[in-house]
Amino acid sequence: MTIANMADTVRLQRKGCDRCGAGALWDVELPSGRHLRFCGHHLNEHMPRFENDGYPIVALQSQRSV
């Protein structure tokens, strides 16, 4: 349990896309409660499935550059 909690903390603190490590712009909450983070490119790649399944998608405002 301790290891799992530590892994969750690391994941939440990580700011990069889960797929490519670029700066994450979007946070997707899975039904399990886990979160995935995506750059714009990878969000677009997976968007059809997320929309189809109704996963909440949240913009990470702090990661946006003007």
Ligand SMILES: [Zn+2]
């Ligand atoms: Zn990416």
